[in-house]
Amino acid sequence: MSKIEIKNVSFAYDEGEDNIINNLNLTFNEGEFVAILGHNGSGKSTLAKLLNGLNLPSQGDVLVDGLNTKDIEKLFDIRSKVGMVFQNPDNQLIATIVEDDIAFGPENLGVEPSEIRTRINNSLSIVNMSKYIKKPPHQLSGGQKQRIAIAGILAMKPNIIVFDEPTSMLDPIGRREVLETIKKLNSQGISIILITHYMEEAMLADRVVVMKSGSVVLDDSPKEVFNSKELLEKLSLKLPDIVHIFTNLKKYGVFNDLNNINLDKITKGIIDFKKSGKKIDAPYNDGICKSEKDNTSQNILELDDVNFYYNKDSIYEEHAVKNISFTVKKGEFIGIIGHTGSGKSSLVQLLNGLNKIDSGTMRVLDFKTNDKPDYTKLRRSVGIVFQNPEYQLFEETVAKDIAFGPLNIGVSKENLDNVIDDALKAVDLDPLKYRDVSPFELSGGEKRRVAIAGVIAMNPEILILDEPASGLDPVSRDEVLDFIKKDHISKGKTTFIVSHDMREIARLCDRVLVLSDGKIVIFDTVKNVYKNRKKLLEIGLDVPTITLLTDALNNSGYFNIDEGIYDIDEWTNELLRELS
Incomplete structure (x- = not known):
């Protein structure tokens, strides 16, 4: 040894x-x-x-x-x-x-x-x-x-x-x-x-x-x-989710010692506390008010029976996207999840023409594959931020890096400074502090934000983010996800996020498209998708800890907790309301 x-x-x-x-x-x-x-x-x-x-x-x-x-x-x-x-x-x-x-x-x-x-x-x-x-x-x-x-x-x-x-x-x-x-x-x-x-x-x-x-x-x-x-x-x-829940409830006497805790122990402890008849004196809000998304807007994107192959008609042919059909309305936030190799990246690269469909039809805004398709125009309308986008950074300063895209789509030099500053503000970076800094001197989270700012600066109507928070520490991850949500809400852009993190999806998205082996398995609201845990497990996915705990408590017959809550502090508030 x-x-x-x-x-x-x-x-x-x-x-x-x-x-x-x-x-x-x-x-x-x-x-x-x-x-x-x-x-x-x-x-x-x-x-x-x-x-x-x-x-x-x-x-x-x-x-x-x-x-x-x-x-x-x-x-x-x-x-x-x-x-x-x-x-x-x-x-x-x-x-x-x-x-x-x-x-x-x-x-x-x-x-x-x-x-x-x-x-x-x-x-x-x-x-x-x-x-x-x-x-x-x-x-x-x-x-x-x-x-x-x-x-x-x-x-x-x-x-x-x-x-x-x-x-x-x-x-x-x-x-x-x-x-x-x-x-x-x-x-x-x-x-x-x-x-x-x-x-x-x-x-x-x-x-x-x-x-x-x-x-x-x-x-x-x-x-x-x-x-x-x-x-x-x-x-x-940050604390692990299970410890965060434990710590929140420990303050009110539901638990005592943090020792070898797991989901089963947390579940049993909460149910035992409820069955004991004890009440806790804790402040809580009287329910969480959620606004419903307006579903009356027009479809901004439509796919009908779309197929895509790598190395088509060769011995290495791979059928990556299989008979996919779905529509997305203007202003929606769509999550795309699936196991490794399920076709997520292949699909989103079809949406801005990096991949070109082999059969079926696709409409994005006024772009149609069955007309004479203008892929340059499509790529201006649909921006993609790839996984590890900091690898896309290459210029001497942050300002020059962000300027590269806008200059290549015809933004005038007179307007360029405003475009750069607005993009930096959109990702919560101070232009005065960051414009003239080398992007390679920034932290991982700052590099990620600058790379995303470079895409935002091109002002696409549809924004696609492929694993935007992977590899970041918990606080940097939250910062990136917060400004993505903020930008989505403030500008009303249609946004897609590809992620393996089920908590990210729950936190951001209106609907979730689940892929397996190049096919759509489920396309529904976050709540309805996460109810389908058996199907998710079959294709190599899972649901957040908070969802598992909610299911276990509700199934005990002692609780009726809202299944659509995914934030731990909001969930704690809901539980305190029931225990009080």
């Missing part, structure tokens, strides 16, 4: 630059499961790369079983002991067949061929992927790819595995698969270091380390860390 000691470590990417890691002292003990939390830019990923010598300290030492990562001759041994799984499995898979990919690491360690075969079989067995041994990795789902990446690390027999946000790009079922694998590995004695923005994942750990500006702020059990609600919020973090 192995142990990592970090002694007085500082690190900067280039000489003369500010330190990303500052005089850090930390120990990871053998067999531990440690979660590392922190806002974007806190130094988490930089720390991960220090642990196996991908980064070398500017000052101080990192020791793995006493071996110093600064000793170049020992790096081979260190990397054999400390494996690393990155956020995007596509960046880690290099072979055309699964077994060849897993063999790559042991081959480079000089392992005998007969032993490599044994390791391939054992590694695939551990991650439950043995039947995919002859499959090309590119044909696997996101969760399956990530498990193959883990198997590739396991084949090198490390004692420690560092996971750098391994579930951030996965759908709910893929996330569950990877987390189950991580727990299984830890139960077999492998030390786990998990970097994550998902607070629920941190609850699985023995210990939680919270970072800020390259230093450790908290280092304790999950119970103690999540007792520090105010400090976590100052660090751009």
Whole structure:
């Protein structure tokens, strides 16, 4: 077994630059499961790369079983002991067949061929992927790819595995698969270091380390860390939903101690409190007033029996969008959900002509595919913000980056400054502060907002956002989602959001379009879609914790909680009303 000691470590990417890691002292003990939390830019990923010598300290030492990562001759041994799984499995898979990919690491360690075969079989067995041994990795789902990446690390027999946000790009079922694998590995004695923005994942750990500006702020059990609600919020973090609910109700005596809580315990505790006949003296609002969306506006978008193929009429043909028909009214906010590979991105790229339909008809505003289609005009009317939009940033300053799109659609230079300032204000960034700053000097959340501002500046009538909050810390995620909602309400734009996060969908959308295998499974209000939990589970999705809790309490016969509430504080208010 192995142990990592970090002694007085500082690190900067280039000489003369500010330190990303500052005089850090930390120990990871053998067999531990440690979660590392922190806002974007806190130094988490930089720390991960220090642990196996991908980064070398500017000052101080990192020791793995006493071996110093600064000793170049020992790096081979260190990397054999400390494996690393990155956020995007596509960046880690290099072979055309699964077994060849897993063999790559042991081959480079000089392992005998007969032993490599044994390791391939054992590694695939551990991650439950043995039947995919002859499959090309590119044909696997996101969760399956990530498990193959883990198997590739396991084949090198490390004692420690560092996971750098391994579930951030996965759908709910893929996330569950990877987390189950991580727990299984830890139960077999492998030390786990998990970097994550998902607070629920941190609850699985023995210990939680919270970072800020390259230093450790908290280092304790999950119970103690999540007792520090105010400090976590100052660090751009939030409580896990289940802990947030518990904490809200603890104030009124419904619960006592925060210890190994889960959904079943929360449900039982609330029902037992109700059955006891106790009343609580708590302030609450007399119900939540919700305004209904006006459904009388005209259809802005219509698809009728639309099909789309990749590599049509070749041996690699893939039928990505299958017989899809739906309409959307002007001003609606539509969520699109589905498992990895369900056709979400393929569909939204049809809506602005990046993909072109193979059969069926599509009307968007005055664009029709059965006329002589003007795709340039369509793309001006329908703006897309892609996943990880900060990768689209390329100019020297924020102002120049935002100006690129408007200039290319003919906005005059006289009006350009106003367009840039309005776009920055729309994403809650002060033009005076941000115009002349390099976009590459901004935090993750700020980069995301600048990239979205670049699309908003083109003033599209329809805005499509593909996973706009993925990879962001909880507070940055909320900021991005808040200004998206604010912009939607203030301008009345028709907006689409593609997301794996069921809470985001509940928070933002009027209706939800559920895809599976390129087909529409459900298209209905959020409330009605989330009632269909059995169908969602069948296609690899789930519903928010708050929905599960509402269902469990209402099914007990003791409660009648509004099923359309998805905000935890609003939900708490509704429950307090019933308990009072």
